[in-house]
Amino acid sequence: MSPEPEQLRGRVAALLERSRARSTALTDAVDEGDLVAQHSPLMSPLVWDLAHIGSQEELWLVRDVGGRAPLRPEIDGLYDAFRHSRSSRVSLPLLTPAEARTYVAEVRDKALDVLERSPLRGRRLEEEGFAFGMIVQHEQQHDETMLATHQLRTGSPVLHAPEPSAASWTGPREVLVPAGEFVQGTSAEPWALDNERPAHAVALPAYWIDAHPVTNGEYSAFVEDGGYRDPRWWSEEGWAHRTAEGLVAPQFWEKAGDVWWRRRFGVEEPVPADEPVMHVCFHEAAAYARWAGKRLPTEAEWEKAARWDPGTGRSRRFPWGDSEPTERHANLGQRHLRPAPVGAYPEGASPLGVAQLMGDVWEWCDSGWHPYPGFEAFPYKEYSEVFFGGDYKVLRGGSFGSDPSAVRATFRNWDHPIRRQIFSGFRCARDVGPGEAVG
Template sequence: MNDPALDAETLRERALTTLTTARARTTLLTSCVDDPDLTAQHSPLMSPLVWDLAHIGNQEEQWLLRAVAGRDAMRPEIDGLYDAFEHPRSERPSLPLLPPSEARAYASEVRGRVLDLLEGTAFHGTRLTEAGFAFGMIAQHEQQHDETMLITHQLRRGPQALTAPDPEPAPPFTGPSEVLVPGGPFTMGTSTEPWALDNERPAHRREVAAFHIDTAPVTNGAYQAFIEDGGYDDERWWTKDGWAHIRRHGIHAPLFWHREGRQWLRRRFGVTEAVPPEEPVLHVCWYEADAYARWAGRRLPTEAEWEKAARHDPVSGRSTRYPWGDADPAPRHANLGQRHLRPAPAGSYPEGESPLGVRQLIGDVWEWTASDFLPYPGFQAFPYKEYSEVFFGPEHKVLRGGSFAVDAVACRGTFRNWDYPIRRQIFSGFRTARSAEGA
């Protein structure tokens, strides 16, 4: 969304497009398997797919039909079942959830009423309706759950249920391995992006010392060198908590990897294949990313460093919406939207690089940063504290940039994701950095 002062018809069309795109993806993710797979819990880390489906509809009803339109609850008795804070994921299979057919019908009925509402909405008057924020928030929420459901599909055992073409073949990247980001101030966060969420706000100045950052994310091949050098068996590279975690759980490689003879294989959406050395490494936790960086004589970038590398234009001095500028993402820029079911080779998407030449900062893999998830100066929770505020603190680490599983509506240069440092089922990778000499 380029211009915050768009006319009502343009806002209506964008809201309709993003909601429709999200629902098409939800339908794909919940129709490609039979009902027993929808109601089963494929991992205690994840909800049954049918819970996500009805939760999507319930959130849409609560925020668009109730909060925006002021209507009565359609099914108030189910609100508690689909409250993410009331029931942890591990307990959700035991709840009296709507069966698949009923969940589909409920989500569909909500959507029909929302589309009627959209036709007559004036995009002003309240903070929720300004520039269509509530519609954008719900589209982002649905796409975030679509990514969660895709993670569940990756964890699911059984035959392949999803297919997608591979990314276009790219010539091997032969550019520099790292880029110097000059020191100085830049504008972090946003106060003007209409659909930005509360933790991205407000825009503020940050001073960042000069540093070097990897041109592309760390690859499977590079990560294998860490494994072969005994990285998982050498306490020197690990934080105290990280070392205890991998020892306790017997972790010796990224999630879904296993070795057969001299070859590393991985399981990807029901298919076992050789680990491609040129792809960014995937399904590593923060502790693994941090240990690799130490082993390589480097470190993880801070969140501010990552955003400066992604948004700062040293010529104009301004922060752009994306590394390539202010234009909305296109397929030539980044691997987003479940268009593919894997990352593109490291160094892909030259048209998506930053002004300094850093590539793949958007899409492919979420990138762990060194930073805890904390509020920006002047942060205000909106429209509810449970979206961001309750997660602030050292327990969660920040991830940036999105992955192939993220839709463009829920990914921008200011977008912040967060998770526990032990999480590996997410589509997470990383790149490394180092301070510039004399910085």
């Protein structure tokens, strides 16, 4: 049942406030020099992300939903993500940090006024607050992007958060997913984005999937066994990339003596063996899987393991059920600045016993980026449609830097298979072997 407009209005306002508080914290944590600098050619200056957040909010909430006059039409082109590559944005005549902060505050004031006046019903863009939910998700997605930029900047730590709870994995290493149909995607989630739609039946043979993401300790065994020096484990494309880039370990890892260390938001620390491995590209994940005698799951296999309930035959909103995530279910929302050890969230496991599918690290899947049958672009083609095809690979599940409002068990992410500055990890899957029981 849909919430009443006033109840929905209050929820939207709270989510808008939460996303803006996070944007503010990420940009206030550094000085003006860090805000305007480009910390990597893969990322925009932080001040660009901030003003872009305001620009999208103005375009969709103030101008479209609200029908209001533009605030700063002359800057539209500067913050059009499709007009300027990330590497070129630092050279644009961007708003200064002070101007950007003033701009996003003015936009937010007008957007909140639009929220008060919107019926949150009727027009498709406003039905159940879709446009507002889209903007909440957009801001949180850019907040995660800004968090990744913080990881790439050099200098003393400026972000701080409590450590996740300690845990140890006591369950099975693999889980069998029985053969059969399940419903992938959604036609019911009100704030689901176009690429998550529509719901459709997918039939899969039985397969095994890891009960938890691959850990640093497990991955380091691949590194120490010479996995980066042996082309047997790599695809032709992956080996060419590994060779050209000189990859020898996950990004931010460095060996000192017999110990692997990593840099995490300005902190140098030994690599923790029990956390999910992070900052690996698709090619590294696929090479490890082959070395381990397995493979990466397809996107459909990942989603069935996450959503399918064998007791009811239906697909859940989240692995644990239909209720919104809490701190007991998953490591989301930047509560911590790292993945949690495997086994940290037993209440978040799927009915089949697959754990930590949401949060911690984005998980690479061995699927290209394609539309579902019956896909319809909404409300604009540039969110999903223009990216379909190409060399993109799918990532699922969110990371510790993903906000609960911006990730769910149907949410689909994608990136080039060489990218590893994102908070990316993986888990393995394998086919059912001859003679293995599947009943």
